[in-house]
Amino acid sequence: MGTAGRLLVKKPLTTRRLRIAFLTLGLLLFSCTQARNTAAGPNPSVVAQSASPASSSPDLSPAPSPPPKFDSSRAFQYVKEIVAFGPRPIGSQNHRKVEDYILSHLKQDSVEEDAFTIETTEGNFPVRNLLAKFPGTEDGIIVIASHYDTNYPLRDTSYVGANDGASSSALLLEIANQLRGPRREGYSVWLLWDDAEESMRLPWFDPESLYGVRHLAQKWQADGTIKHIKAFLLEDMIGDADLEIERETNSTPWLEQMIYQAATGLGYQSHFFARTSQIEDDHIPFVERGVPSADLIDFDYGYNNVFWHTPQDTVDKLSPKSLEIVGTVTLATVQKLDHK
Numbered sequence: 001m002g003t004a005g006r007l008l009v010k011k012p013l014t015t016r017r018l019r020i021a022f023l024t025l026g027l028l029l030f031s032c033t034q035a036r037n038t039a040a041g042p043n044p045s046v047v048a049q050s051a052s053p054a055s056s057s058p059d060l061s062p063a064p065s066p067p068p069k070f071d072s073s074r075a076f077q078y079v080k081e082i083v084a085f086g087p088r089p090i091g092s093q094n095h096r097k098v099e100d101y102i103l104s105h106l107k108q109d110s111v112e113e114d115a116f117t118i119e120t121t122e123g124n125f126p127v128r129n130l131l132a133k134f135p136g137t138e139d140g141i142i143v144i145a146s147h148y149d150t151n152y153p154l155r156d157t158s159y160v161g162a163n164d165g166a167s168s169s170a171l172l173l174e175i176a177n178q179l180r181g182p183r184r185e186g187y188s189v190w191l192l193w194d195d196a197e198e199s200m201r202l203p204w205f206d207p208e209s210l211y212g213v214r215h216l217a218q219k220w221q222a223d224g225t226i227k228h229i230k231a232f233l234l235e236d237m238i239g240d241a242d243l244e245i246e247r248e249t250n251s252t253p254w255l256e257q258m259i260y261q262a263a264t265g266l267g268y269q270s271h272f273f274a275r276t277s278q279i280e281d282d283h284i285p286f287v288e289r290g291v292p293s294a295d296l297i298d299f300d301y302g303y304n305n306v307f308w309h310t311p312q313d314t315v316d317k318l319s320p321k322s323l324e325i326v327g328t329v330t331l332a333t334v335q336k337l338d339h340k
């Protein structure tokens with residue numbers, strides 16, 4: 001028992017003594033509260049309440065989501081493993097092996113395949129889109145896509161598309177690792193490794209490209225799925241160590257804005273939207289059908305994009321950090337979409 005307690009018990013209190021006793025008690029209580037707050041770190045709810053003593057209603061806004069996790073070393077290892085198969089143009093043995101490689105990482109997941117044959121000026125080819133579905137509690141779907149094929153016209157070179165095709169496919173495999181587990185709070189996320197994106201001719205020839213996504217967009221329009229897609233997020237050429245994601249003008253402006261906000265929240269905004277381009281990529285069939293879509297692409301790969309579609313598109317130009325930046329910004333965008 002302290003001095004104030006003894007005082008209270010032993011002597012009848014005068015008004016002055018009473019005042020001193022209450023003052024001492026008040027000071028003691030105040031210093032105890034201060035000590036607790038310092039030791040445990042600031043308690044946001046306490047800080048918020050004392051900052052606005054006049055407000056009577058409690059703060060009911062949702063707690064901020066934790067920053068997304070992404071294992072960049074593991075993702076980078078996936079890039080190396082995909083590249084190690086060699087060139088993977090449609091119709092090749094390596095292409096088939098990469099499909100099996102992707103599927104081997106999705107054994108615990110709900111996986112669907114969309115397989116069909118295309119007729120091109122170069123002949124007929126089997127095409128296979130691979131889809132892993134991660135269900136959510138809300139009615140709606142967010143699609144995150146990457147192509148995994150390499151350029152057919154470069155099939156007889158050493159071209160392995162480390163950045164163009166491998167980096168984004170690896171990114172999706174790591175996103176799958178992060179999504180696996182209990183049903184997510186929010187929209188369902190569908191990861192799509194789409195096929196036959198690359199043009200059958202060089203330079204780029206629109207009518208003979210984007211086969212996988214064109215087929216899937218048609219199919220999802222016919223069966224009504226398209227109405228449930230809240231956003232289509234495309235990843236392409238996202239591994240460049242000198243990462244500069246374009247503001248892509250076929251993309252949906254509010255979705256690009258949301259991506260920029262997500263990047264800013266993670267401190268990565270300097271890698272986004274310093275440059276603007278218009279690119280005919282895998283998001284186009286979805287843009288045409290009114291699905292909010294964004295192409296996350298760095299189309300400045302080496303000085304003046306000099307490594308694009310050349311055998312110089314190799315792993316040494318890439319960095320795990322770039323995968324982490326795009327991976328976490330993508331996942332933070334998904335969190336923002338959940339709350340939109």
Ligand code: 1BN
Binds near residue numbers: 281
């Ligand atoms: C991206 C990577 N693309 C192909 N490989 C799409 C593209 C098409 C980019 C035309 C620029 C022009």
Ligand code: ZN
Binds near residue numbers: 164198309
């Ligand atoms: Zn390409």
